[in-house]
Every structure is written in C-alpha cells, then in structure tokens.
Amino acid sequence: MNNRYLKARTLARAKHQGQMYGSVPYYVHLEAVSRLASPFGTDAMVVAQLHDVIEDTETSVDELAADFGFLVADAVAYISDGKFDNRLSRKAEIHQRLAALDVDEEAARIALIVKACDRLANVRASLHGEASYFSLYQQEHTNFKEAVYRQGLCEAIWWELDNLINRSQAS
Numbered sequence: 001m002n003n004r005y006l007k008a009r010t011l012a013r014a015k016h017q018g019q020m021y022g023s024v025p026y027y028v029h030l031e032a033v034s035r036l037a038s039p040f041g042t043d044a045m046v047v048a049q050l051h052d053v054i055e056d057t058e059t060s061v062d063e064l065a066a067d068f069g070f071l072v073a074d075a076v077a078y079i080s081d082g083k084f085d086n087r088l089s090r091k092a093e094i095h096q097r098l099a100a101l102d103v104d105e106e107a108a109r110i111a112l113i114v115k116a117c118d119r120l121a122n123v124r125a126s127l128h129g130e131a132s133y134f135s136l137y138q139q140e141h142t143n144f145k146e147a148v149y150r151q152g153l154c155e156a157i158w159w160e161l162d163n164l165i166n167r168s169q170a171s
Helices: 005-016 029-041 044-050 061-068 068-079 087-099 106-127 131-148 155-169
Strands: none
Touching: 005 029, 005 044, 005 061, 005 068, 005 131, 029 044, 029 106, 044 068, 044 087, 044 106, 068 106, 087 106, 087 131, 106 155, 131 155
C-alpha cells in the first residue's frame, strides 16, 4: 500500500475515533468508499479516506494541505457539506458547488469521482440498514446526479448507483 494512503487512513481513523456509521465504526464507511475509488488511483483513495474529516471533525483545509498537498485538500473541500442547520440547505449549497466544477481541474475530477463513490457506498449500506436513508437517497438522486455526474467519468459507479435506485423504485 502507498504511504500517502496509509497516512490518510491513519489520520481519518484518528479524526473519526468514536464516531459510528450506523452500528459500525466510521472507518468501515471510509474503507468502502476507498475500495470503490481504488480504480481511479491513489489520490482518489486518499481523498476517499479523508472525504468527511472537514465536515465531521475539527480538521481544516489548511491541515490537509500541509499533510497531503493542495490537490487532496481542494478535492476534500469541494465535497464537504457546508455548516447549515438542515439537510435541504446543505445539499442545495453543495450541489450548486459541485455542478460548477470543471473536470479539467484534477482536484475537481477526483472530488466528483469520490462523491459518486461515497453515494454508492451510502446507498449500498442503506439497502442493508436504515430504510429511511435509502428513501432519502432515492428522493435526492435526480438533484445529486445533475450536480455530480459527468459523462465518461466513473461510469461503472453511476451504472450501479442508477440501477440500485431505479430497481428499488420499480419494486
């Protein structure tokens, strides 16, 4: 394994210490997102490990930049929810930000890939856990896809995500 990836995994586990993802330690979710991001390279796996540290811990963008460089810090910042009180406001703000990203910028490209991987990991987990989360992901899917999807970028992730959402809606 790459040293940068191991450093990111170690930092993420330390920062999310004590946090849970449903009934399992939070790192289980981070590992799932990293596995999905692995075909897209080490930077995507590093960002996958760190994708929630800004919004869920006291970690700053500057700290990530110092430890991992601007590419990783920018990508994590792009996909971090803002500090709004309700989910609707948070999602509206981040969808606007993500829709404006240009895949010609490497940090933006990685951010969009990891965001799709994160959503797929969340949808997979919700199928085996809390049904209300799956219903929420179904409701948000159109707006999420409009903001995050870019043709030719991580098509296999989108194929599975669309199929899970649509298959369950057809049931």
